[in-house]
Amino acid sequence: MHIDVTTAENTPGADSQAPPWSGQSVLRRIDGVLGYLVEIPAALLVLAEIIVLLSGVISRYGFHEPLIWSDELASLLFLWLAMLGAVVAFRRAEHMRMTAIVSMSGPRMRAFLETAALVAGLIFVVLVLHPAYEFAAEEVFVQTPALEISNGWRAAALPIGLGLMLVFAVLQLLDKADWRLTVGALTLGIAVAAGLVMLEPVLRTLGNLNLLLFFVIGVGALVFTGVPIAFAFGLATYAYLTLTTQAPSMVVVGRMDEGMSHLILLAVPLFVFLGLLIEMTGMAKAMVGFLASLLGHVRGGLHYVLVGAMYLVSGISGSKAADMAAVAPVLFPEMKARGAKEGDLVALLSATGAQTETIPPSIVLITIGSVTGVSVTALFTGGLLPGLVLAVTLCALVWWRYRDEDLSHVARPSKRVIGRTFLIAIPAIALPFVIRAAVVEGVATATEVSTIGIVYSVLTGLLVYRQFNWRRLYPMLVTTASLSGAILLIIGAATGMAWALTQSGFSQTLAVVMQGLPGGAIGFLLVSAVAFIILGSVLEGIPAIVLFGPLLFPIARSVGVHEVHYSMVVILAMGIGLFAPPFGVGYYAACAISRIHPDAGVRPIVGYMLALVVGLAIVIFVPWISIGFL
Known part of the structure; x- marks a missing residue:
């Protein structure tokens, strides 16, 4: 597993040389112009957030007069930064995804899976675009307390960001050198969607078995075939809510907005x-x-x-x-x-x-x-x-x-x-x-x-x-927006999935099972450590935390584990999974940064991972290490 980070110029089909005024050349020119039109405001938004927050700090601590509107303005700009950053990441193919199976496939299958991943993103955007518009339209009637402007200005970032992703997805599909891959991937996506709609009456009778179908089998199939994690979570959540519950599709967008709008982020x-x-x-x-x-x-x-x-x-x-x-x-x-x-x-x-x-x-x-x-x-x-x-x-x-x-x-x-x-x-x-x-x-x-x-x-x-180096400042701002957008879109999609799991009653079932584990607090910590090592290697760290944190932290408190101690155990376990081959995303990032082939480090890393496990065991059995200075 690794983060597939490529530029738009390196996406499938972009390496073929096209005549200056051919259809592909025109598409790439349009893509390039639109790319700049998105990257420039995304970079400016990063700069604006720094200025707004710094102004608030200076005003509060320097002049002892807090700017009551600074946090509100920062929140308004932040959703725009998150969505435009996600668009930049989408165009550059920088959304986090698992490519272990894709990399092992033959050239033809690899090209098809890459196209299918793009189509999956396209389908998700198409499904939530209208609910996002409805959500923004409702927010127009909400007024912000300090700035006294419509909250619709903030919420509009959702449909506009999704709309831009739709445009870039269409451009990239049209730019494919082999149109048969595009047709095949679209046919597969539409067939799966149509099949699920036809099965809706049956799905509504399955109860919580749908959790296994959508959030284990469905998400697993999407993630392992290379679909970006954020879109895999979003597709599974949308399908589960619309096909098995009475919840409106706008709930998906509302939960995404909630997850991406925490000011601390x-x-x-x-x-x-x-x-x-x-x-x-x-x-x-x-x-x-x-x-x-x-x-x-x-x-x-x-x-x-x-x-x-x-x-x-x-x-x-x-x-x-x-x-x-x-x-x-x-x-x-x-x-x-x-x-x-x-x-x-x-x-x-x-x-x-x-x-x-x-x-x-x-x-x-x-x-x-x-x-x-x-x-x-x-x-x-x-x-x-x-x-x-x-x-x-x-x-x-x-x-x-x-x-x-x-x-x-x-x-x-x-x-x-x-x-x-x-x-x-x-x-x-x-x-x-x-x-x-x-x-x-x-x-x-x-x-x-x-x-x-x-x-x-x-x-x-x-x-x-x-x-x-002043020339590096703009690329750094764009990189910041892209990476932040990729992270925040995962948090938004994972927040929607976590809400769906909670509403299904899964959290209560999980609580009963975890509280019944032998060994009390220590048994709970050991099981959590093993679980997050696995989750960290498959899901990547942040989505694992967003998905299971709200479910497991109340259980930790109920069995007598301090929440800070539990946080340290969970984070360290997740980190071990994150950097452990063959699936850990961090390991492949380290290989890319150091320009060393992944095969070279597989054997030496075993000893270091064992050393980390020993350290994790010490942290588990000695809570003072985590909470001694609180």
Whole structure:
């Protein structure tokens, strides 16, 4: 499993050379123009969110006069950012999807599955476009309290965003070199839809067996054949609600809006952008340089540096992909020069990605706070030690594997050199501590502190490191919008599915089963850990949290497990699944970033995953590690 991230130019059929004024060439020109017309406002919306939230922080803490309209305006702009970002991700084929089966297929079957995935997205958009319009039309009559404008301005983002996805889907299907693939995929999609409609009378008599049919078999079939996870969730939820219940189809859109509109989720795009900033300004390089001068001369030293650097950088960016992209290119060339094997490098990089999932301001922590109501401040406080425990278990394995490493050719840096690299790194090292302190001490919220971090990083890049490439700013803003849109669309679709599961009575059944597990609280934690390792590898982390968090957290409280302790166990277990081959999406992201073939790391990663499991067991059996400082 991996994130299939390609540009529009790399989508199937785009590689064929077409004459300048052929039909395909005209379609690509239209696609390119429309792409810019969507990307530019999406990038501007990221910038606008930063300005609006920063203005609120300055007004409240600088002038002691809060802007009562800032959060409302930020919320209005946020839904537009989420939907336009999802459109950009759709056009670029950057929505998260599982491609294990697709990759193993022959060229012809692979092309058909790619086309079928596009058709599945098209069908979902067509189904929910009119309900989205109805939802926006109803919101016109709701007035916002502070700005006193119609909420329809915000809700209009849903039908417009879905409409743009429809346009890009049609353009991409028309651009296919082999029209027979398009016809075949459309025929299959329409046939499945028609078959389900014909079976509606039977489906309504099956009761909760429909949960197995739609949310296990249906979602499983869609995900494993390469349909983006957000559309797989959305299609299954829409089909279940419209074919087996009396709920109107507009409920799907309403739940999507609810899932994507939590103000705390604003931290997602801001921390993604912050992660890109620290790489561009040289802050990550400065931190890694200091750690390398401190530990690079000891056996396995650069491996320790990799673990430590990921721990520090995770406190800044909140994005695992950004963390790995900031650290790997700095360390890997020197580690290879010292004889480290490529497989071991990508294996440890993946393991450190799993290890740092609980380190604030992790996007997963923010998501848990959003969907379960657990205090984000408490999560940020509780996340530091569990990550450190896993770092220690990884370092213990590194020590064992590299205890006989020959470093006779490596010179030990002088204290002067170490001191100089430390002075250079101070502004960069200070940022994660500033972010954590500001949130934990209540100076600013997780969303607000990200804007402070962005301003800090910009000033540090311009004034301290003198490294700020203005030409990279626009692509970074577009990348932020695209990644954020992909994440938020999953959260919206998963919120709809979670609501459907709750309404069916599944949550009550699950609660009874989980409460009856032997072993009490420990048994519940162990079963949850195993479940989220599996879910993290198949569904990817955020949708797994959004789907099952609201169901399982109340059960955790009822059996006596502290909600922060449970959060840490769930996140670490999910991280292990997320970065473990053969399905873990994070593992393939690490391979792509380090430019190492996935096969190379499969064997070395087994030991690191076992070390992470040992660390997870320690966190499970010692709750103080998670809640000792609350």
